[in-house]
Amino acid sequence: MAKVTDIVLWDKPGERVLLLGNQAIARGAIEGNIAVFAAYPGTPSSEFTDTMALIARKNPGVYMEYSTNEKVAFEAALSAAWSGLRAMTAMKHVGLNVAADTFLSAVGMGVEGGFIIMVADDPSMWSSQNEQDTRVYAKFANVPVLEPSSVQEAKDMVKYGFELSEKFKHFVILRTTTRTSHMRGDVVLGELPDDIRNERRRFGEFKKDPERFVDIPAHARKFHPKILEKIEKIREELNNCPFNWIEGDENAKVGIIAPGLAYAYVKEALAWLGVKNVRVLKLGTPFPVPYGLLEKFLDGLEKVLIVEELEPVVEEQVKTWAYDKGLRIPIHGKDLVPRVYEMTTRRAVTAIAKFLGLETPVDFEEIDRKYEKAAKIVPPRPPSLCPACPHRNTFYAIRRAASLRAIFPSDIGCYTLGVLPPLKTVDTTVAMGGSIGVAHGLSIALNGSVAEKEHKEGKDKKVIVATIGDSTFFHTGLPALANAIYNRSNVVIVVMDNEITAMTGDQPNPGTGETPHGPGKRILIEDVARAMGADYVAVVDPYDIKATENAIREALKVDGVSVVVARQPCALYRIGQMRRRGEKWPIYRVIEEKCTGCKICINAYGCPAIYWDAESKKAKVDPLICWGCGGCAQVCPFGAFEPVDGGEKDE
Amino acid sequence: MSEGEMVREYNIVITGIGGQGILTAANLLGWAALHAGYKVRVGEVHGMSQRFGSVIAYVRFGEDVYGAMVPEGKADVLLSFEPVEALRYVNYVKKGGLVFSNSRPVPPVQVSMGLASYPSLDEMREIIEGEFGARFMAFDAEKLAVEAGNVITTNVVLIGALTQTPDFPLSAEHVKEVIRVSVPPKAVEANMKAFDLGVKAAKEMLKL
Numbered sequence: 001m002a003k004v005t006d007i008v009l010w011d012k013p014g015e016r017v018l019l020l021g022n023q024a025i026a027r028g029a030i031e032g033n034i035a036v037f038a039a040y041p042g043t044p045s046s047e048f049t050d051t052m053a054l055i056a057r058k059n060p061g062v063y064m065e066y067s068t069n070e071k072v073a074f075e076a077a078l079s080a081a082w083s084g085l086r087a088m089t090a091m092k093h094v095g096l097n098v099a100a101d102t103f104l105s106a107v108g109m110g111v112e113g114g115f116i117i118m119v120a121d122d123p124s125m126w127s128s129q130n131e132q133d134t135r136v137y138a139k140f141a142n143v144p145v146l147e148p149s150s151v152q153e154a155k156d157m158v159k160y161g162f163e164l165s166e167k168f169k170h171f172v173i174l175r176t177t178t179r180t181s182h183m184r185g186d187v188v189l190g191e192l193p194d195d196i197r198n199e200r201r202r203f204g205e206f207k208k209d210p211e212r213f214v215d216i217p218a219h220a221r222k223f224h225p226k227i228l229e230k231i232e233k234i235r236e237e238l239n240n241c242p243f244n245w246i247e248g249d250e251n252a253k254v255g256i257i258a259p260g261l262a263y264a265y266v267k268e269a270l271a272w273l274g275v276k277n278v279r280v281l282k283l284g285t286p287f288p289v290p291y292g293l294l295e296k297f298l299d300g301l302e303k304v305l306i307v308e309e310l311e312p313v314v315e316e317q318v319k320t321w322a323y324d325k326g327l328r329i330p331i332h333g334k335d336l337v338p339r340v341y342e343m344t345t346r347r348a349v350t351a352i353a354k355f356l357g358l359e360t361p362v363d364f365e366e367i368d369r370k371y372e373k374a375a376k377i378v379p380p381r382p383p384s385l386c387p388a389c390p391h392r393n394t395f396y397a398i399r400r401a402a403s404l405r406a407i408f409p410s411d412i413g414c415y416t417l418g419v420l421p422p423l424k425t426v427d428t429t430v431a432m433g434g435s436i437g438v439a440h441g442l443s444i445a446l447n448g449s450v451a452e453k454e455h456k457e458g459k460d461k462k463v464i465v466a467t468i469g470d471s472t473f474f475h476t477g478l479p480a481l482a483n484a485i486y487n488r489s490n491v492v493i494v495v496m497d498n499e500i501t502a503m504t505g506d507q508p509n510p511g512t513g514e515t516p517h518g519p520g521k522r523i524l525i526e527d528v529a530r531a532m533g534a535d536y537v538a539v540v541d542p543y544d545i546k547a548t549e550n551a552i553r554e555a556l557k558v559d560g561v562s563v564v565v566a567r568q569p570c571a572l573y574r575i576g577q578m579r580r581r582g583e584k585w586p587i588y589r590v591i592e593e594k595c596t597g598c599k600i601c602i603n604a605y606g607c608p609a610i611y612w613d614a615e616s617k618k619a620k621v622d623p624l625i626c627w628g629c630g631g632c633a634q635v636c637p638f639g640a641f642e643p644v645d646g647g648e649k650d651e
Numbered sequence: 652m653s654e655g656e657m658v659r660e661y662n663i664v665i666t667g668i669g670g671q672g673i674l675t676a677a678n679l680l681g682w683a684a685l686h687a688g689y690k691v692r693v694g695e696v697h698g699m700s701q702r703f704g705s706v707i708a709y710v711r712f713g714e715d716v717y718g719a720m721v722p723e724g725k726a727d728v729l730l731s732f733e734p735v736e737a738l739r740y741v742n743y744v745k746k747g748g749l750v751f752s753n754s755r756p757v758p759p760v761q762v763s764m765g766l767a768s769y770p771s772l773d774e775m776r777e778i779i780e781g782e783f784g785a786r787f788m789a790f791d792a793e794k795l796a797v798e799a800g801n802v803i804t805t806n807v808v809l810i811g812a813l814t815q816t817p818d819f820p821l822s823a824e825h826v827k828e829v830i831r832v833s834v835p836p837k838a839v840e841a842n843m844k845a846f847d848l849g850v851k852a853a854k855e856m857l858k859l
Contacts (some may be wrong), residue, residue: 018678018685018693043697126696150717183719184681184693264717271715345722362724370782371742377774378739379767381759383669383704414702422764505697602763608703612763622757624802 005054011197015189021180024151024187025118026051028158029088030062032114033193035202036080037064038073040475041504042092043127044181045120049090050505056516061199064516066507069432069475070095074102074117081115082213083204086162090118093132098432098476100137103171107141108223109212110169110230113204114162117143118174120181123309123342127178129412129431131340133310134175138287142231143171145287146243147260151185153243153284159190160242167237170230175286177309179342180261231288239292243284246297252279254356255297257306259286259314265348266307272349272361289317298327305355306333309343384417387609388575388627390542390568391415391496395425396605396635397548397566398465398494402556406463407442411435411477413469414503415496422606425467433476439466439491440484450488450560463556465492471501471509473525485533485561492555492562495525496542498570506573525565535560542566545634575627586628586643589621594640605635657689658820660713662721663813664743667732668757669706676730676806677708680813683829684712687821694719707740712820728816730809733757734789738775746784751812751853753805754789788812788856795848800841807842811849815857823850 002010007017008027019027025048029037037056039049049066056064063080067073070091080087091099096119103117119137122128138145146161148154154176161172195202211219238244256278258266263282270278281297283289286308298304306315315333322331336351337343346364353360385392395418398408410416410426411434419426428438446462448454468477473495484491501507508514513522529537536558538551548566555562578585588609595618601610602619609625610632619640621632633641663680667673674695681693694709709721723742731737731752744750754772761767772789779787792812796805807830814823827846834842853859 016685018681018691020695047697178696179694179719182695182697184678184691184695185719186685186689186691261718264719267717268722344720345718345725349722364723367723367742370778373782374738374741374778377768377770377778378735379759379762379769381668381705381736381739381761383702384760386702417702421761421766599764602760606760606764608760610763611758611760612765 004051005058008051008055009058010189011192013189013191017187017189018184019151019155019187020047021148021151021154021176021183021185022047023051024155025158025174025176026055027187027189028155030055030196031155031190031192032159032162033086033195034062034088035085035113036077036087037062037089038067038076039090040067040070040073040095041501041507042095042120043504044122044176044178045090045092045095045118046504046507047181048118050507053516059196059199061196061201063201066509066515068510070099071102074099078102078106078111078115080204081111081113082109083112083206085113085202085204087113088116088118090120092128093119093121093134094128094130094431095119096134096137104141105215107143107171108220108227109215111165111171112169114165114172116158116161116165116172116174118176121175121177121310123177129429131310133313134173135287135313136311138173138175139313141171142227143173144231144234144238144285145173145175146284147175147286148180149261149263149282149284151180151183152187154180155187156190157243157284164234164237168230168234170234175260177261177342235288235290236292238285238288238290241285241290244290244293245282246279246293247282248279249277250279252277253300253302255279255281255301255304256352257281257283257297257304257314257318259283259308262307262309262343262348265343265345266352268345269348269352272345273353273358275352275356275358283314286314287317289314289321291321294318294321298322301329303330304332305336305351306331307337307343307348307351308333310339312339382420384420384606384608385414386572386627387607387625388571388629388631389414390498390566390571390629391418392423392605392607393542393545393629393631394467394494394496394548394566395423396631397542397545398425398467398552399423400549401552402463402465406465409435409438409442409464409466411468411472413472415467415469418467422603432472433468433480435466435468436477436480436484436493439464439493440480440487440489443489443491444487447490450490461490464490465494465552467494467496470495470497470499470511470525474510474523478528481529481561481563482532489561490559492552492564494552494564494566497525497565497567499567500570500573502570502573506570526563529563529565534563536562539565539567542568543629543631545631571627571629586630587621587623587626588628588630588632588641589623589644590619591640591642592616592618594638595619596638598637600637601632601635601641605631607632658713659715660711661820662726663710664721664726664729664740665708665710665731666729666736666740667706668736669703671732672803672806673706673708673732676810677710679810679830679833680710680826682833683821683826684710686829687825689713690716692716692719705736705739728813729785730813732805732809734772734775735769737787738770738778741779741783741785744783744785748785749816750779750785750787751809752787752789753792753809755791755793788853790852790856792849792852795852796845799845799848801838804841804845807845808849808852811846812853815850815853815859817857
């Protein structure tokens with residue numbers, strides 16, 4: 001199996017390869033002659049962005065940037081499309097909330113070069129804070145949505161999307177879900193355009209047109225009718241979209257509508273149930289539903305089921321059309337298919353069986369009943385901070401420095417895992433950058449601002465210690481910090497700076513200073529804090545737990561906004577780099593005679609490399625998991641941890 | 652490519668702990684199936700769940716596969732890198748299916764903290780075999796990987812064992828060849844040895 005970087009750039013049309021959905025979309029982007037790509041990473045969209053970075057490093061014909069947030073990324077890509085270049089941006093579903101201001105305001109301006117917004121939804125919230133359905137946004141903005149049912153379609157839809165966008169000078173959304181983005185599937189590669197083959201960097205031209213690009217009310221009033229006209233023309237066009245079709249039994253009296261990846265589940269369900277006499281409308285465009293094709297599909301049907309994940313977006317369009325046409329057949333959807341969490345084959349089978357009055361091929365409820373016995377004895381294994389993760393040490397230092405009654409607003413990143421025992425140093429997490437906004441709000445609500453005459457001090461002061469990662473700080477922490485300083489909050493903000501965007505897969509950010517095209521400019525968080533006027537600024541290494549604790553203690557003494565930067569590279573990233581270079585790292589072990597079995601290392605610190613040996617009643621270190629930060633040796637009051645020679649061998 | 656009739660659908664569920672090489676194993680099997688001419692779907696989980704938490708991946712291939720996830724009760728084989736992770740996902744295995752598991756437990760932090768307890772292999776067997784009617788074959792794959800030269804080849808030991816499953820549609824030689832060309836040159840020897848040790852262990856357990 002070749003390297004992904006090689007495969008996505010292979011000039012081998014017709015070659016059959018195995019690609020992750022997100023990698024296939026990147027291949028589709030270059031087959032579609034993309035010139036500019038800008039994104040902020042977010043699971044489950046990140047591998048698309050990372051594959052674009054790999055492409056840009058190898059092929060100077062493509063400009064790619066890791067932007068600081070989704071709104072900035074959206075504007076960078078949109079401006080390229082205004083200038084006549086094909087451009088894309090990508091984000092997770094909640095990223096569109098950040099970009100929504102530009103998205104909804106600029107949609108009326110349209111584009112010159114093809115413009116695709118790739119949005120990856122996360123039904124069931126495998127790595128997210130909500131499960132919003134991007135198709136609702138699309139309907140709100142009147143932007144068409146392409147939604148693949150396979151990895152092949154994920155790739156092919158990009159080129160089609162660019163053409164659709166250019167034909168109507170309109171935005172296009174390519175919507176995936178976790179299961180399409182993170183599904184590997186067989187893909188047949190297409191042709192690479194000459195610009196990509198010849199590594200030709202293209203530059204656009206911006207034609208001034210204030211009536212189009214300046215949305216003062218007088219201009220903007222003309223946008224709305226134009227948008228509505230466009231979307232109806234697109235609806236018409238999508239009757240001939242190659243990703244929409246009718247299949248199955250022409251004479252069937254029952255029909256199933258399957259948008260996006262639900263088509264895959266419906267196909268499997270029908271085969272599993274052994275059902276043949278149904279008609280299926282496969283929809284690659286859940287919004288807008290092409291009414292011509294819908295009319296053809298519904299012709300002669302006596303009842304219909306829409307197998308749709310999350311919101312009833314297709315269902316509402318179908319029901320509206322049917323009502324307007326006076327069609328009065330039963331149209332099922334959310335009455336049989338759950339509106340929450342992701343679609344599964346089980347859900348599709350169960351809904352279709354009920355719809356057709358059949359038994360399911362296996363008794364799922366019986367499986368559930370049997371499983372109860374297993375569930376009773378299986379211990380939970382939630383994700384945890386890695387061994388040697390600097391965040392663990394920082395949280396531990398915060399717990400030592402601040403009273404347990406302190407309030408700990410936190411943010412989105414690996415460190416959100418600090419909510420779990422034993423660290424429990426996360427009291428709130430809402431959205432990117434929210435830690436500082438919430439910390440400020442709590443400071444005002446509980447203590448009052450430092451500028452207020454009634455400002456409480458001393459014993460009554462509620463201690464608020466917020467945590468935020470480096471990438472999140474640059475993403476949306478900056479305006480919140482400016483606000484807190486300006487309005488004179490009384491908070492400590494600990495920026496957990498591991499010099500990379502770790503959670504989503506080690507992407508660079510302004511604190512890293514690297515770009516796919518060469519060195520960028522590194523921005524130091526302490527410089528930003530000082531320039532903004534923070535009342536106290538310190539930089540510490542969290543691998544020195546005592547020093548970190550002391551810095552936080554000092555910060556707590558200051559009335560005003562204190563910023564403590566806890567800087568230490570991400571352990572997962574660092575160990576990965578060391579492995580690649582064939583380097584060793586120290587590992588720790590427990591000196592049995594010194595271990596008293598007090599369990600502080602387990603019950604207060606909680607490194608996954610340390611486990612409790614029930615027989616000897618002592619702590620033990622798993623040498624395969626230890627990455628040698630030495631935090632355990634600092635935490636143990638009895639000096640029972642010591643480094644051993646060796647460490648992991650080179651692979 | 653293996654000889655004989657193409658299967659319509661074959662389902663493998665791979666479970667373990669984030670960081671154990673589950674996605675690599677799934678990817679290797681996906682390529683092996685692709686090179687054998689099959690349609691392939693591999694389902695993975697990325698992001699937060701990967702950080703030392705419980706992880707499940709799906710490998711499906713055949714002439715008729717669509718979605719990436721294996722439904723409950725449909726997996727032909729469950730391959731687990733850690734015993735309790737086999738039990739956690741036992742509901743995916745079909746009646747008469749096989750469960751190959753590394754036998755070395757990795758107790759979660761919750762167990763060390765005394766908040767949960769870790770079941771014995773016998774308790775697991777009782778449910779996997781008694782309730783679900785699957786065969787539970789736990790063996791020390793990690794020890795075999797160390798014997799092969801590197802503990803990191805545990806996933807290849809398990810893949811070697813998997814190829815011995817009765818009716819497994821891909822030949823062991825074919826899968827082994829895909830692994831040989833996929834791993835870094837300096838790791839070929841250990842991986843080949845690991846594969847053979849996995850094959851041998853499975854043959855003994857299955858009394859082949």
